[in-house]
Amino acid sequence: MQRIGVFVCWCGSNIAGTVDVQAVSDALKNEPGVVFSTNYQYMCSQAGQNMIKDAIKEYRLTGIVVCSCSPRMHEATFRKTAQAAGLNPYMVEIANIREQCSWVHKDIPTGTEKAIILGKAAVAKVNLNAPLTPGESPVTKRALVIGGGIAGIQTALDIADAGFPVDIVETKPTIGGKMAQLDKTFPTLDCAACILTPKMVDVAQNDKIRIFSYSEVQEVKGFVGNFDVKIKKKARYVNEDICTGCGACTEKCPQKNVPNEFNLGMDNRRAIYIPFAQAVPKVATIDPNACNMLKNGKCGVCAKVCAAGAIDYKQQDQIIEEKYGAIVVATGFNPISMEKFDEFAYSQSKDVITSLEFERLTNAAGPTAGKLLRPSDLEHPHTIVFVQCVGSRCAACAEKGKEYCSKICCMYTAKHAMLVRDKYPDTEVYVFYIDVRTPGKNFDEFYRRAVEEYGVHYIKGMVGKVTPEGKKLKVQGSDLIMDEQVHIDADLVVLAAAIEPDKSARPLATMLTASMDTNDFFTEAHPKLRPVESPTAGVFLSGACQGPKDIPETVSQAGAAASKVIGLLAKDKLTGNPCIASPNELMCNGCSSCERVCPYGAITYVDKEFRMPDRTTAIRRVAQVNPAVCQGCGACTVACPSGAMDLRGFASAQIIAEVDAICK
């Protein structure tokens, strides 16, 4: 028989306001096994905890019930209290009489009655509790970073700096991500490449970091500290170890008309290509959809000109299997498609472009070598209209736009407008805005400079229609301050397209069992207090995969994610959860039902020798649970037809005892 102590918390007036705490502690005194029962203003306070410790010693308690807030708040507190007094922490049960009782009831009699019932159920459970000891699992001291943009780069550098090996998996042939495509960065206007490429080089030179470029994560198994990951390294038909990145092949390749994705299709590349001059790794990649040799075996020019002999048309996809202790998601974002915004004539005119396309148009390494020329006729535009919030803050149609604010557009539009006025003072620049949102250090000052120093015309209102007419784009918009409809003949229209998570995010979330919101952004474990952790243990979030972010914010979050990873990898062992499945071998008939439902692959079967009642021995097949892999979800206990499988700490008998106590 247990000797149980009951501790009823007032939680100030949170519980005591709607529950008669004295009546609860009195009623529970008479429950079987209860030898002590009391109530106190704040059980979680130092004084309250001491009260529990003293009672454990004085009444030689073997189990305790705390009637208080949700176990999510203070279960860990009270388990530690019990442990400090020499009691096994799993002999503690919490009856949630706050969230599930006092907060949802208005009158004292109802609240008190329910609190007593919840307390009785907890007492009934403790009567059947047994001490549990958590197992330990080792930690693989290697991290995986999925995505090689600025978020992934910064996270990898910070983890490597702490001495742990890191692998970066990047789907593109080079790391660098969106930041590599940008021209200048706000609010300081330093050139994106000048501050990014040194970091890319750091990654390449760091002996703790491996880059798997042109690769993708194919399978993730295991759990925190012990992930087993399969990475598919796609065939690039060039031997990475031999290729010197000289670029001879990319100059001689006869297939010249492949749209260049790095310049967003505004110019062409060859079938064999290096995305940009500072690519890391700087090796060529053959596009199998464009290469004549791969398609029909007729060509082979690149192999002839390659002095290093790096071309390998027979290269196959390669699967790399590696173990990791932690995984960081840094899959980033993309601008949404503008195809559905007919009113802005994006599909009709080459001179209606997105802001990311504008970045390439002003970039020295872009299709116009940094000269601002309009795409249709390569003439210098004299009137440019920027339209903000295209597809952002759009609640009307989910297929067209996104309900959220994309956060970065106000600032990059101010940047674009300022840069145009700086380089081409003869060009008039108009920005249509709904609100200008500039919360950030030196952000509002930056936007005001665009207006006050550079003479950018900001118009409060939205553009309703863009009509191509001859060489001009007729822009019709609202000026809400002047209460008039304005008409501007523009040469170039730039749309600040909303951003969305990369398409690879959703299948990846499924692989990682990490949760996402309705917009496919990864969900953080707590929006304020755990912003860089996913609710899935061992999975961390870095950059725009979690929500729209600019570069300063991405870099800070990347560092925060890295510090969380370092904290995990610094541990030699992780304490597991002892509430895991365990089979009663005498009842198990080896039917495999549990193995089939186990989502973690924790169950295997062994042939075991049993002594039979007639003193013979028999070999039977029985289930075995790997305690390091089992997460205690309980699926197997439901599937088991013979009732052999039980969850420690949540055994069927314990649950039934709770139900009986409630229904009595």
Add this chain to the structure above:
Amino acid sequence: MSQQNNNLKEELIRISGVNPKKCMRCGKCSATCPAYEEMEYHPHEFVVMVENGNIEPLLNTESLYRCLTCFACVERCPRGVEPAKLVEAVRLVATRRQGANHMKADDVPAKLDEDLPQQAIVSAFRKYTK
């Protein structure tokens, strides 16, 4: 807001099914409006004025009959406010108040000419008949 104005506002919201509080003041409705220059009050003003209960001026403005009911504002509004439906509701209240519609359906064919866009004919029926 006076009781009378509030009642009017409620009636307009009920007739139109429009929730003016969804408006984020971007002005795209008025930016897209082809009849803008002809109107005293513009689509975004209809939304704001109904929200504020300032409805009397709307009931008496010619703008009610300048709206082409082309629904461009409804199509383009990023928040799904549907200003044209609100304009139509005000028009309905105005005509009911005057006790009659301006035009009978039978009058419409006589007013048609070759250059009239089909959409305008449909709009006319929406506008001038019950």
